[in-house]
Amino acid sequence: MTTFTAHSTTSDVLNGIDLAGTRFIVTGGGSGIGAEISRALSGAGAEVVVAVRDPSRVGRLSPRVRAEQLDLADLDSVRAFGRRWDGPLDALIANAGIMAYPDHQLDASGWEHHLAVNFLGHFALAGELHASLAAATGRLVVVSSGAHRDTPFDFDDPHFRRRTYDRWSAYGQSKTAGVLWAVAAAQRWAEDGITANALNPGWVMTGLQRHVDDATMRAMGAIDDDGNVITQPYSKTLSEGAAPSVLLAASPAIAEVTGRYFEDNQPAPVTTAGPTGVAPHAVDSVAAQRLWDLAAAAVHDSGR
Numbered sequence: 001m002t003t004f005t006a007h008s009t010t011s012d013v014l015n016g017i018d019l020a021g022t023r024f025i026v027t028g029g030g031s032g033i034g035a036e037i038s039r040a041l042s043g044a045g046a047e048v049v050v051a052v053r054d055p056s057r058v059g060r061l062s063p064r065v066r067a068e069q070l071d072l073a074d075l076d077s078v079r080a081f082g083r084r085w086d087g088p089l090d091a092l093i094a095n096a097g098i099m100a101y102p103d104h105q106l107d108a109s110g111w112e113h114h115l116a117v118n119f120l121g122h123f124a125l126a127g128e129l130h131a132s133l134a135a136a137t138g139r140l141v142v143v144s145s146g147a148h149r150d151t152p153f154d155f156d157d158p159h160f161r162r163r164t165y166d167r168w169s170a171y172g173q174s175k176t177a178g179v180l181w182a183v184a185a186a187q188r189w190a191e192d193g194i195t196a197n198a199l200n201p202g203w204v205m206t207g208l209q210r211h212v213d214d215a216t217m218r219a220m221g222a223i224d225d226d227g228n229v230i231t232q233p234y235s236k237t238l239s240e241g242a243a244p245s246v247l248l249a250a251s252p253a254i255a256e257v258t259g260r261y262f263e264d265n266q267p268a269p270v271t272t273a274g275p276t277g278v279a280p281h282a283v284d285s286v287a288a289q290r291l292w293d294l295a296a297a298a299v300h301d302s303g304r
Contacts, residue, residue, distance in 0.1 A: 002253055006202070006264035009239040010040035013247045013265070020045035023089055023136070024249060025129070027051045027122065028096025030058035030067060033143075033201055036242035037093060038065050041250060051081060051096070051125075072096060072121025073107045075302045082128025088136035089129055091249040094122040094178070095143045104165035109302050112159040118174035123181060123295045133194050140189075140196040141248045142182045144261065144282075148175040152281035153291060176282045177291060179261050184288035186259030195258035197248045202264070203234055204241035259283075 004012060024041050028034040029050030042048045042062035052058055055067035068084065071077040097118040107116035126133070126140055133140065151172030157163050160170065178198055185196035244262050248254060260267045261278035271277035281287065 001267070002247065002251075002265055004243070004247065004265035006234075007236070007240050008243050008265050009237070010036065010242050010246045011239070013243050013251055014040060014044045017250060017252070018045055019250060022046045022250070023049075023087070024091050024093065025049045025051055025085075025089060026093045026095055027070065027072065027125070029065075029093075030055075030061075033204060033238060033241045033245070034093075034095045035061060036238040037095060037245050037249075038062070040239070040242060040246050044250070046090075046250070070125070072117045072125070073109075073113070075109055075121065075124050075299060078121055078124045079128060079303070082125065085129060085132060087132065089132035089138050090136045091139040091141055092126055092129055092133060093141045093143070093245050093249050094126070095141075095245060096122075097143065097174075099171050100167040101170070102167060104160055106159060109298055110159070111298065112170055112174075114170040114174040115158060115177060118171075119177040119181065120295055120298060122178075124299045126185070127296075127299065130189070130192070130194075134189075134192040137193040138195075139249055140182065140185050140194060141245055142178045142196070142198040143245060144178040144182075144198045144200055145171075145175040146200050146263075146275065147172040148179055148282050149275075149277075149279045151176055152279075153177055153180060153287060155287075155290065155294070158294075176279075179278065179282035180284070180288040180291045181295075182261070183259050183283050183285060184292040187285065187288070188292070190258065195256070197254075197258060197260050197262060199244040199248055199262040200268070201241040201244055202236040203232065204236050204238060 026034050026038050029038040030052045038048045038050050038061050042064040048065045050067045051070035053071050058067040070081045101113050105113040111120050153176050182196045182198040268278045
C-alpha cells in the first residue's frame with residue numbers, strides 16, 4: 001500500500017524527493033502523459049531522455065530533457081538506440097503506445113502492429129538496456145491499461161492471421177502482454193537487482209485516442225454530441241495520469257516492490273469482478289514465461 005490516491009499528482013508523488021544524478025528513459029515522452037512524466041522527473045533533478053520517432057517535434061520540456069530517435073516498430077532502430085546509450089539507467093518507462101489502430105497491419109517483425117509497438121519493441125529495448133539497468137539497480141515500468149482485463153493473450157493466433165481482426169482486442173491483448181512481461185521480468189531479473197512493475201494510468205484524454213472515431217468516443221461517454229470533452233468522476237488530469245509511472249520509477253516507497261500491477265497508485269488486487277483490478281490471465285507466471293520466450297525468439301530472429 002502507498003499513501004497516494006487515484007487523484008494524487010506527480011508533485012504529490014515526488015514531494016521531497018531529490019533525483020539529482022539519476023537517469024531515466026521515457027518512450028513516447030514528448031507528448032501527452034509521457035511529456036508530463038518527463039517534466040516531473042526532470043523537475044526533481046533527473047536527467048531524462050525522451051525516446052520518440054521524430055525528435056524534431058518534441059518541444060523544450062526542461063533543460064534536463066533531451067530527445068533521441070526511436071521507432072519501436074523497427075527493431076533495427078531499437079538496437080541502434082541501445083548502442084547509443086552509455087552508462088547506468090535508473091528506470092526505463094515503457095510509455096509509448098498506440099490504441100485502436102483501424103487496420104490489420106503486420107510490422108517488419110511479422111507481429112501485429114499493436115503488439116509490435118506496445119510490447120515487442122519495448123521488450124527488445126529493455127534487453128538492449130539490461131546491463132545499464134542492472135548497473136543502477138534500476139526499474140522497469142510498463143504502462144498498461146484496464147483494457148487488458150477483457151483480453152487474454154492468444155498464443156494460438158496473436159497476430160490475427162486466422163481470426164477476424166478487431167482493433168480493441170488487438171489493443172487489449174498488447175496491454176495484457178505488457179503486464180505479463182513485467183511479471184516475467186520481475187522473476188528473471190531479480191538477481192540483477194532490477195524491479196519490474198506494470199500500471200494503469202487511468203482515463204486521460206491525450207493523442208492516444210486519435211484513431212477512435214467520434215461515435216465511439218460518444219458511446220464511451222468521453223465527448224458530448226458537440227464534440228466537447230466530458231469530465232467523468234474517473235477522469236484524470238495529465239499529472240494524475242502520469243503519477244503512477246513516476247511513483248514506480250522514482251519513489252523510495254516502492255523500491256522493493258516487483259512483479260505487480262498498480263492502479264490508482266496502489267497495487268491492484270487480482271480479480272475478475274468489476275471494472276478494476278488486474279485479471280488473473282495477465283499475472284499468470286506460466287503465460288508470462290511463455291510470452292517472454294516467444295518475444296525473445298522474435299527479437300533474435302530479426303537480428304539475423
